Amino acid sequence: MKRTLAILSIFVSFSLFAQKKTSFDPVEMVNPLMGTQSKPDLSNGNTYPAIGVPWGMNLWSPQTGKMGDGWMYTYTADKIQGFKQTHQPSPWMNDYGQFSIMPVNGLKLSQEARASWFSHKAEVSKPYYYSVYLADHDITTEITPTERAAQFRFTFGKSDSSYVIIDAFDRGSYVKIIPSERKIVGYNSRYSRGKYENLKNYFVIQFDKDFSSSGVWDGKDFLSETQELQNKHTAAIIGFKTKKGEKVNAKVASSFISLEQAELNLTKEVGSDSFEQTSAKAKAEWNEQLSKIKVEGGSDEQTRTFYSCLYRALFFPNKLYEINKNNEIVHWSPYNSKILPGRMFAGTGFWDTFRALYPFLNFVYPEINKEMQEGLVNDYKEGGWLPEWSSPGYANIMVGNNSASVVADAYIKGLRGYDVETLWEAVKHGANNEGPMEAVGRDGVKYYNELGYVPFDVKVSENAAKTLEYAYDDFAIYQLGKALNKPASEIEIYKKRAMNYKNLFDPASGLMRGKNKDGSFQSPFSPFKWGGAFTEGNSWHYTWSVFQDVDGLAKLMGGYRKFVEKLDSVFSMPPIFDESAYGGVIHEIREMQIANMGQYAHGNQPIQHMIYLYNYGGAPYKTQYWVREAMNRLYKATPDGYCGDEDNGQTSAWYIFSAMGFYPVTPATDQYVLGAPLFKKIMVSLANGKTIEINAPKNSDENKYVKSMTLNGKPYSKNWLSHSELQKGAVLNFEMTAEPNKTRGSKKEDFPYSMSTDK
Known part of the structure; x- marks a missing residue:
């Protein structure tokens, strides 16, 4: 009897240990x-x-x-x-x-x-x-x-x-x-x-x-x-x-x-x-x-890196609102110092976070971004403008009018229950006016609206970067206007301006270049010069900032083959640079130089989406290769584990999306562009109760390429996934291999969305 009890005791202890060991405790991996x-x-x-x-x-x-x-x-x-x-x-x-x-x-x-x-x-x-x-x-x-x-x-x-x-x-x-x-x-x-x-x-x-x-x-x-x-x-x-x-x-x-x-x-x-x-x-x-995202089948290092990145993506913007004695939501306003009803958030720069962080919130955590949209309504009502960088109010730093993207992507991805009509007025106001400081509203907007670009020679700094970002932001406003059923007479101007990127394309270099007021290109021109016409980057980084019309950019470069070759050049060139606009080497330059990935500067935001653009040229296998290289080389759950500024969850969100196997190249559309998953299995629990199951059982360091895939049991050849379809729940099965499949995704009908090919 004692022996039986002893065996039973050992069995119970082992069972409890096994339960404890297998319980999902992701915070301990951070x-x-x-x-x-x-x-x-x-x-x-x-x-x-x-x-x-x-x-x-x-x-x-x-x-x-x-x-x-x-x-x-x-x-x-x-x-x-x-x-x-x-x-x-x-x-x-x-x-x-x-x-x-x-x-x-x-x-x-x-x-x-x-x-x-x-x-x-x-x-x-x-x-x-x-x-x-x-x-x-x-x-x-x-x-x-x-x-x-x-x-x-x-x-x-x-x-x-x-x-x-x-x-x-x-x-x-x-x-x-x-x-x-x-x-x-x-x-x-x-x-x-x-x-x-x-x-x-x-x-x-x-x-x-x-x-x-x-x-x-x-x-x-x-x-x-x-x-x-x-x-x-x-x-x-x-x-x-x-x-x-x-x-x-x-x-x-x-x-x-x-x-x-x-x-x-x-x-x-x-x-x-x-x-x-x-x-x-x-x-x-x-x-x-x-636990909204569970990953299995990666190394311990990969798992720890994933959850450490996920931790970073869930801090900013942070709540600035409080609950008063009457259980009402109230906040101190950084715009007028009053105590007012409603929500408020602070601590994010949209120049960084419109790219992946906000799309990630819309994908997995829409409830908190709904609150953030309510906060943006109050920003506009109390301050007269949407912030582009808030800490806690308007901060005069960085460029672009990317609040338009943050607002548009939320609504297009299905968020509802907030005052989107006020936000519609806010994005139009920001798009058509200079703000109280350079980084609010649109600096140089008079030139942009008249000429279709911000000139290099009129003392408006970082003019090419502003032009390219304004053009994308106009696209986001147009997309939001369509979703809100606004009349063509109100939104067609934004559709037209979304093509302004073409005004800076230099056929001689095949790159974006500053342009003078008289229509001549800025000269002398070095594509390796950081700053000047660009923001924390050079022409090799900003040329790809045509999120809304990558197909149009490929055509400007001479077609898909030359487009892919141009993408290849980013990695094959040495990491040379011209820092003369800054008078010294800024940290972003140094981080590109030491990464040994050519002109690819993942430590800063403008080029982070570029790896995914091979999908628009019929070479998705190159995306699969470089995404895996970037994840393996540039991220680790260690004190030196990023390759540049983490920037309020943006660089982390790039890793999270990429580990799942897709990325939001064009916020304010319904699409994610495919890469390849990092883990053998990923389960995403959506806010609506549905789940997304991503399976890649043969995934390994060697098997980094997608041979084929199915979506909900059916063969799937496209280079993109639909947000609205994924939100219904989905099963993605990837067959991974060590050799690239150069035919899958090579047909034009499989390419992701571009504005100029939108029917």
Whole structure:
């Protein structure tokens, strides 16, 4: 009997272990340190280990850089100066509304004095939990987040001088210590981009242990008798007497509306939950979102890279709205500083994210993009324009009018239930007017509308890039107008302008080139010159920015064979460059140079879709080859795991789409262009309850080519997939092989959408 019970016990234990081992836990495959080994002159992602929940209002990060340094955390750093609440979308954009919390042993107040050595060997970084040992203070700090709040847990050594410093930073801040309630409140008004009359990030911090001492710091002097301070720079310092191994907990929340709202956010999101309960909820939220896509049959490295990229794609734009005491959705407006009803989002640049990030949200997470569209309605109503870069309001950086694409793609992909008529007015307004700054509306629009291009010689910077992007944006507006059944008299002008790309095509070089006001091409012309007529790229990168009419571009180049040869040239040329427009080598140039992929500059956005254009020339097998090469060479779930700026989920979304086997070359259409899947099996759970099953059982490093495929059991020869058909649920079966099939997808009737061939 004992032997039988023992065997039964072993069987039960093994069964439980097997269940545990096979349970799907994708958040544990994420490495938040992917991309953190970066610096201003070489980006391997320019990321930080973001501790948060998907699209949460706040993120947290250990801070290795000084206050105001956009590179707040770099993997190669040795010391941590604090743990910062952040809203930073990019180091180039920097932060707003930030403050930091730092436990110390001894009264060490300045950033340099309080900084502590740390090691990655004593660091745990997960999306929902972060822990690190601060060696100089003998303190372990743990953090776990909610959307607008977080919990901290400090494990102190034995000391009569254990402290926590709450640094509200400079440029106008306020702190107040309330010892009787074990509480600190305050606000920070620091920001980096734009101009705001009353930006305040209010915060409340509730401790679970009495303060043995307290005081404030004004950036110079410690005032031990003062409990409240409003100044250019403020910090609150609270002291404890601690035993060895004693844990002190702090619950933190913030609000852009008021201190009262910050208190409410703390009550609603944390309440009486323990640290472990908050951590479990955050982990469950991540697993719910990450589990929308399940991948099988890849290497451990590929799986970790996939989910690390998926994690990055689910942060920005982040929520700027809150829930008030009447359970109403409200927000602080960055445009007029009022508290207004409705949703608001911030922290994204459409120049980057219109390409793949927003199409990805429309594909798998349409509910959150519906909220984002509601936010865009409020942007327009409150500010008079749609943002092109928001952080949190209008930011004067990058080019294009790509809000049109973001709006059009959402509606064309089936999103409903928001005020699209207001957005229709907004995209037309943005397309036909110069905005309050160069990066809002259309810079040079008078020339563009009159001549069909923005001239090189009229002191409008990056004119060729603007022309090409405006032409695509006009296409997106035309597509939206058709979907909304707008009359031809209203939308035909956008259809006509969508062909303006032809005005910059230089037959002599077969490339796009700046053009002067008199119609002559800009001279001298170097296709390797970065900047000037182009934006963070050269003519070899921007020539392919004809998303709406690739077939028309191929014809300009002399037909499909020459088009494919031109595509080949991108990879076969050496990575030479002309940086004279910048007066030095910018990091995007260096990242192209060292990648050993010729002129292909995947670390920046303009050329990321170019690999898929072989499908428009009858050579999809070349897309399959280069997509796999880019995924294998340029992405890894390591600190140096990106090949340039990650940019708010865009570069990650490229990888996610490519791993599934298709990519949205032309947002604002119903099509995805085919590549080849990376995994043997992928299951996508759609928001409507349907599923997409992608099978490639023979997939391997060698078998990277598609020999044949079926869609829902029927042979499928086209080089594209329909979004609307996929949303009905689908089964895609790929037969993979080591040798390219040069005939599949080579017929013109199998090519993806182009405007000039649209019947």
